[in-house]
Amino acid sequence: xxxxARAGNVPQHPVRLGVVGCDRHARDLAAQHxxxxxxxxxxxxxxxxxxxxxxxxxxxxxxxxxGARLMGSWRELLAASDVDAVLLLVPPPxxxxxxxxxxxxxxxxxxxxxxxxxxxxxxxxxxAIADAQAVVVTAGVLAHxxxxxxxxxxxxxxxxxxxxxxxxAVRWHAHDAHAGSAHAGLPDAAWDVLDFVLEALDAxxxxxxxxxxxxxxxxxxxxxxVSIMRFASGTVFxxxxxxxLPPVLTIPDAGEIELELIxxxxxxxxxxxxxxxxxxxxxxxxxxxxxxxxxxxxxxxxxxxxxxxxxxxxxxxxxxxxxxxxxxxxxxxxxxxxxxxxxxxxxxxxxxxxxxxxxxxxxxxxxxxxxxxxxxxxxxxxxxxxxxMPGAQARIERRDWIDPPIAGMLGALLAAMHEPxxxxxxxxxxxxxxxxxxxxxxxxxxxxxxxxxxx
Amino acid sequence: MPPVRIGLIxxxxxxxxxxxxxxxxxxxxxxxxxxxxxxxDAAEALARPRGIPAYRDHERLLAHEDLDAVVIASPExxxxxxxxxxxxxxxHVLCEKPIALTxxxxxxxxxxxxxxxxxLMVGHSRRFTxxxxxxxxxxxxxxxxxxxxxxxxxxxxxxxxxxxQYYQRGHWTADPLRSRGIVLTAxxxxxxxxxxxxxxxxxxxxxxxxxxMAGNESVPDFISFTxxxxxxxxxxxxxxxxxxxxxxxxxxLEIYGSEGAFRARDTELSSLTHYRRAGASHPGHxxxxxxxxxxxxxxxxxxxxxxxxxxxxxxxAADARAALALALAADRSARTGRAVTLTGDAxx
Numbered sequence: 001x002x003x004x005a006r007a008g009n010v011p012q013h014p015v016r017l018g019v020v021g022c023d024r025h026a027r028d029l030a031a032q033h034x035x036x037x038x039x040x041x042x043x044x045x046x047x048x049x050x051x052x053x054x055x056x057x058x059x060x061x062x063x064x065x066x067g068a069r070l071m072g073s074w075r076e077l078l079a080a081s082d083v084d085a086v087l088l089l090v091p092p093p094x095x096x097x098x099x100x101x102x103x104x105x106x107x108x109x110x111x112x113x114x115x116x117x118x119x120x121x122x123x124x125x126x127x128a129i130a131d132a133q134a135v136v137v138t139a140g141v142l143a144h145x146x147x148x149x150x151x152x153x154x155x156x157x158x159x160x161x162x163x164x165x166x167x168x169a170v171r172w173h174a175h176d177a178h179a180g181s182a183h184a185g186l187p188d189a190a191w192d193v194l195d196f197v198l199e200a201l202d203a204x205x206x207x208x209x210x211x212x213x214x215x216x217x218x219x220x221x222x223x224x225x226v227s228i229m230r231f232a233s234g235t236v237f238x239x240x241x242x243x244x245l246p247p248v249l250t251i252p253d254a255g256e257i258e259l260e261l262i263x264x265x266x267x268x269x270x271x272x273x274x275x276x277x278x279x280x281x282x283x284x285x286x287x288x289x290x291x292x293x294x295x296x297x298x299x300x301x302x303x304x305x306x307x308x309x310x311x312x313x314x315x316x317x318x319x320x321x322x323x324x325x326x327x328x329x330x331x332x333x334x335x336x337x338x339x340x341x342x343x344x345x346x347x348x349x350x351x352x353x354x355x356x357x358x359x360x361x362x363x364x365x366x367x368x369x370x371x372x373x374x375x376x377x378x379x380x381x382x383x384x385x386x387x388x389m390p391g392a393q394a395r396i397e398r399r400d401w402i403d404p405p406i407a408g409m410l411g412a413l414l415a416a417m418h419e420p421x422x423x424x425x426x427x428x429x430x431x432x433x434x435x436x437x438x439x440x441x442x443x444x445x446x447x448x449x450x451x452x453x454x455x
Numbered sequence: 456m457p458p459v460r461i462g463l464i465x466x467x468x469x470x471x472x473x474x475x476x477x478x479x480x481x482x483x484x485x486x487x488x489x490x491x492x493x494x495x496d497a498a499e500a501l502a503r504p505r506g507i508p509a510y511r512d513h514e515r516l517l518a519h520e521d522l523d524a525v526v527i528a529s530p531e532x533x534x535x536x537x538x539x540x541x542x543x544x545x546x547h548v549l550c551e552k553p554i555a556l557t558x559x560x561x562x563x564x565x566x567x568x569x570x571x572x573x574x575l576m577v578g579h580s581r582r583f584t585x586x587x588x589x590x591x592x593x594x595x596x597x598x599x600x601x602x603x604x605x606x607x608x609x610x611x612x613x614x615x616x617x618x619x620q621y622y623q624r625g626h627w628t629a630d631p632l633r634s635r636g637i638v639l640t641a642x643x644x645x646x647x648x649x650x651x652x653x654x655x656x657x658x659x660x661x662x663x664x665x666x667x668m669a670g671n672e673s674v675p676d677f678i679s680f681t682x683x684x685x686x687x688x689x690x691x692x693x694x695x696x697x698x699x700x701x702x703x704x705x706x707x708l709e710i711y712g713s714e715g716a717f718r719a720r721d722t723e724l725s726s727l728t729h730y731r732r733a734g735a736s737h738p739g740h741x742x743x744x745x746x747x748x749x750x751x752x753x754x755x756x757x758x759x760x761x762x763x764x765x766x767x768x769x770x771x772a773a774d775a776r777a778a779l780a781l782a783l784a785a786d787r788s789a790r791t792g793r794a795v796t797l798t799g800d801a802x803x
Contacts, residue, residue: 164667165677167608167693209794213687215603216713224604226681226691228663236663240692244604244711262610262695264667267702321753449647449661450795 015044015414016082018107020074022052044085044410050077052090075100080107085110085135087415092117092188096125099136103128108135110413112188112297113195113426119434126427137416137424141189142196142257142272151261151268155200155374161264162199164326165236168193170241172255174216174223186225190241190265193257194427200261203233204432208439209449216243227440438451458486459759460761462522462546464513464537465529466492466501466620469551473580474528475501484759491516492529513537517544524762526755527551531640532633535560542571549758551578553643554775556635561779565772576758576768577775579647583753584740586719587648593717594652600714603654605690607645608707611670613668613697618736622668622676622697629671636664636675637694638786639779646682646785647770647778652710655686657781657797662789668697678784 049063050071063070071077078086078101085108088098096116102109115138116122129136142148154160170190198205210227214220223243230236245255259270416422439450461478463470470490478487491510492498496726502509510516517525517540520606524547527537543549548568554577555561568575581587593599614620621628622642628634650657662680666672681691703721710717761768779796 137488164665165679165693165695167679169606207792209663209681211661211681211683211688211689215687215689216711224689226689228661228679228681234665236665236679238691240606240691242604242711244716246714246716262698262702264669264699266699285494357713383521447659449792 014042015108015417016047016084017044017410018048018050018071018077018080018083018086019046019062019068019089020050020052020077021062022056022091024089030425043414047082048077048080050074052094075101078102078107083107085417087409088112089411092191096121099125100128103132103134103136108137108413108417110137110139112192113138113140113410113430114433114437115427115430116434117437119431119438122434129424129427135416136412136424136427137413137422138195138430139405139409139412140195140426141192141405141409142259142270143199144405145272146170146408146414147270147272148196148405148406150272152200154266154268155261160261160266161259163233163263165262166197166201166235166237166260167256167262168197168237168239168257168259170255170257171245172243173245174243186241187255189257190225191433191437193237193259194436195258195429197239198235198432198436201231201233201235201237203231203235205229205436205439205452206232206450207449208436208443210440210443211447213446222444223418225440225444227443229436246375264282283341292325401410456763458482458484459734459762460488460521460523461485462488462516462525463490463501464492464516464525464527464541465533465551466490466509467528467530468495470528471501474526474755477755479757480752481755485755489516489520489521500702513540517541517546522546524758525550530626530633531556535564539567542567542573545571545573547574547758547762549576549578549607549755552580552647552775553577553639553779554631554772555779556639558776558783559778561772561776565776568772574758574761574768575772576761576770577772578751578753578754579644579770579775580750580777581644581648582651582752582770583750583757585749586708587651590708590719591651593715594654594710594712596673598715599710599712599717601686602688602710602712604709604711605649605688606707606709607648607690607692607700608705609645609692609694609696610698610702610706610722611643611696611704612702613699616780621696622666622671622674624670627670628676629674631673634674635756635783635786636666637678637696638662638664638675638782638789641694641696642678642785643778643782644691645690645694646781647774649682649684649690649692650774650777650781653684653686653690655684655688657682657784658685659683659794659796660781660784660788661794662785664786664789667695675789678785678789680788682781682785692744721800748780749792 044319046062046066046068048068048069048071049059051059052074060070069080071080077083083105083376086098086102088095088102088109088111092114095111095114099109099111099115114122115136140148143152155163170187170193172187172189188252207230208227209229210225212222212225214222215224220243225239225241227239228236257270257272261268303419328454411424416424435452439452443450463474463478464508487505487507489508489510490498490501491513492501493512495509495511498509498511508520510519513525513536522544522547525537525541527534527541527548527550529537529551531553534550537743538548538550542564550564555564582591594602611647619626622636623629626701628636628640632758634640660680660682662678664675664678666675666677669695670772676697677695679691679693679712681689705721706719707721708717708719757769760766784795
């Protein structure tokens, strides 16, 4: 392709998307099953995938499942004739180079925030984008989840009132060697959250304080950043990003995010991973009681080694292993769960087992009828929160976005390709984001707050 | 052993919700003899059902009653005068947190009690709360390894339909002459806990605060602060008690160590949700979760046990002063827009 893709220059067929990725980013995309979205099939198809550096299995799997060709390199992908736009799933330091190459190849670009690792590089890149009148959409991931989009719509409606304070925490695996190594010690998710907050607050940052340290065994110079920012609107934003999660609380490559926006009249809380988090407790030793923490009730299943998990708020009880039904100790008596608590049928027909929402003791409704697990002799009990769990093992089974953002991100790309006014959506905010990153670095170095001018 | 004879100074919310139930629970060990409050109605309301005298000020209570100790549940601006008066009469003191409005006042109170040979304990009640006790036990047992990162966010809704709402116009917390705002009414808990958990001296603090409550322009009711400790630990907190009415009372404790983590999030422990026209709320949420009555029973039990046995107090006056020094440093940071370096307990 030799003519740069410009806004309004839209192909008549579904947009042919090339994906350039590396391990973790490609896996994130693969986990969102984009090929299962009717929207994607109608408006965009993945035609080519290329690894950033060396071949990786995640990208190969993505190519197989989408029917896309697997290219040997990103340069080969950009030279292909059937690629209208590229989705860059690469670390921030590599993004400017790839954006420039994509523009040169005439491809539209969809890239998560940040577009560049610092304000200096971003300024030069923004100029190149403007000169080429290219379509470069920096789509915030969180902003394109239904939760994020809804939150932005609620804020725009004005019902929340003036935002008085905001709080965000991004936490990830303490031994994740990849997270945080790419960009100022923070994982991409942290920059995405910052990008979202800048969009949500829609005001310049006036003062930034940050300190950073290596507190955990992450291998990164800075695996913890704590920052407090004041916006020109008066909002105080508290931000924390840390590689602090012990293995028991997460799995490699998957962290957690919490974000709160407190208005004068209403408040919003976003936890994009929360209901997908399951803590499975299995008794490690026969005869050792199975206890649960407040975050869910875990039971051993009828099939040994397959944990039963329950989401925190009484969400449906499902087997962690697909296709393995949950059954009670008595054959044929199904285990079922209802919202607002976990209700289970007991081993004795007609005797309901009930559990209060807050992880309170699981007791039989009929006195004297014990609750038993499928494994004989291992009592099934649940204790109030904060009770130690001797002999039990707790682990995260899986963690996904509740609302995968990929469809929204692609929608932003298509909108930008159709509407010249939206061709550079997010570039201005990227400049503010990079200025913020620079201010955080300056504050970390000086151990004092930094006044931000025209950020 | 006869019950410890106690006079209660201050008959406001914390006295009714926390201290009275503790007196009742420990009735075999303590006897509430009389109460005092500048609000005569408040004092009378507490005294009448118990058939005990109510006084309009602490001086009259101290002059007329035969006491072993006082429990001071008044606002911090009144603490110095009341503690000094009690110490002068040879009475032991259990005083609500914070110890005082200023370090100068705190030093004077400590000196007065030392001089009189009486015990002074400040009610840093979190140290008697299940979750914090467990956290400290886990730290002491080495289960977390070295404590690296701590966060405790404390957020509570405002109750627009209740009298006595903090930071409402006319309430003492909204009066800058008597209140320094949330840094002392609430964040003093965190400055104490952070020292307790970190096991190290703070070396710097940075804070931002502002006033969010309608009609309150002069006293900060929101604060966010972060502290560095000498051992490298970082501890941070964000606090407000005047959030939108439907916001659930929400305490969030997170302690991350080199070997493990300790977390307690109230959002995962909601025991009651009330849906109404205005939205969802969690009435009594934090009160249930912090097990208020139990906390203050423990606190009072420890205090009277120390009086009887001479045992060391789990919260010393020096602890209370150090928590105050750290809170005041956070306040100074917020007011100046600069990070404050600390040497020992005092801002450098």
